[in-house]
Amino acid sequence: MIQLAHDWIGPSGPWPNGQRLDLLTSPENYEDSHYSVTTNIYNLENKRHPYTYSKIHAILGKNITHRHILDCNNKFIYELTPLLKPYQWTSNAFDNVSAVAIQAQQAGKCLFVINDMNEGYSNNTYNFFKNLHEQLDKFKLDPANILYITMNSVAENEYAKWSKLNNVTCTINISTVYLYESVDSVNDSIGVPTKHFICLNRQPNPLRQCLVYELWKRDLLKYGYVSMPDANEPLDFYFDKTNLKIFNIDDSRWQEFLDSLPYVVDGRSFTDQTCNTNSITDFYYDSVYSIITENTIGEKDCIKLSEKTFRSLGNYCLPLHMYSKGTGKQLARLGYKLDCKEYDNIVDDTTRFWALINKIEKICQININTLHNQTKQMRLDNRQNIINRKLQSINQPRDFIYKWLGT
DSSP: OEEEEESOEETTEEOOTTSOGGGTTOHHHHHHHTSOSSSOOOBTTTBOOGGGSOOTHHHHTTOEEEEEGGGOOSSEEEEEOOOSOHHHHGGGTTTTSOHHHHHHHHTTSEEEEEEETTOOOOHHHHOHHHHHHHHHHHTTOOGGGEEEEESBTTHHHHHHHHHHHTTOOSOOEEEEOOTTOSOOOOOOSOOOOSEEEEEOOSSOOHHHHHHHHHHHHTTOGGGEEEOBOOTTSOOSOOOOGGGGGGGTOOOTTHHHHHHHOOBOSSSOOTTOGGGSSGGGHHHHHTEEEEEEEOSOOOOTTOOBOOHHHHHHHHTTOEEEEESSTTHHHHHHHTTOOOOOTTTTTOOSHHHHHHHHHHHHHHHHTSOHHHHHHHHHHHHHHHHHHHHHHTTGGGHHHHHHHHHHHTO
């Protein structure tokens, strides 16, 4: 069994490594820590933020035994699950790691697994690699005993380029994992959808506001399943028409748009973070395309393929990404078929945004039966590809961990 070490284990199980224990007892410390923008307080005994859960079992299966770090022997794994954006947590990444773990890592007995497979971030935006290496130097940690797992498809290549540019010879290990690359639908046959597209937006970040507002202006929402809260929801983003300047969008109908909100698809609350469940798969199944709206756009060194992408592919939807250049190309490398040639290779973010909008409008002008027949084979092939590939990406980090452990 592989030993997974924890600095603190309580009555309800392990507390995530590297996170402040005083968050347990002090709401003030929690709120000041910026560990979350929500008002929910961490409590080890009865409520945990979903991102504190270990995801390493997705890689290693059941070959794990959880132990207090003082009870570990030989070689063992020490998992760190960041809750913050890189510019926040890399500045103090190891401040709350026990001295026992630090010494074991330095001695080559402990592999630090920085498990960020739920997210993917841009190094150009956050100086992630520079900040992380400064922390490695500060604590005299061995880069060879670091494994960083991310959702960013190009992280390994970007790190290699950064290391060469900065003459870094002692490097960490990086693996990309597509945690959600599996089928979550029981629908094993394709039907004729009733909607041209689906576009779900629980959090109204600025980019999503731009997209949905422009689709509303063009009277295209009737062709899709579209969700977006109104300004009264206690979420992480505020509605602001200045966001429209990102893509030079006319704001003359902004108030009219706000008055038309909210748009609800599945009847669930927008504050319910459990919306990533099978309750929405039927809406994907009933759509030809899926407009993927991630949190960022234009990060040229980050291509994030999240659950939004793979849920679409697994439910016979063709994804249209409002994200970085080359996202479709990256999916093609994994064997998927896309319909994104009109915009995927456009470098300029604004030009690519308008090309995507025009693509969506063009799709909506096609009869739904015709659209279904035109895209049916691609959607069938993508479904089969995701079944064939199911979590294939876990092989790289799993094999690295086994090799490091000598097992």
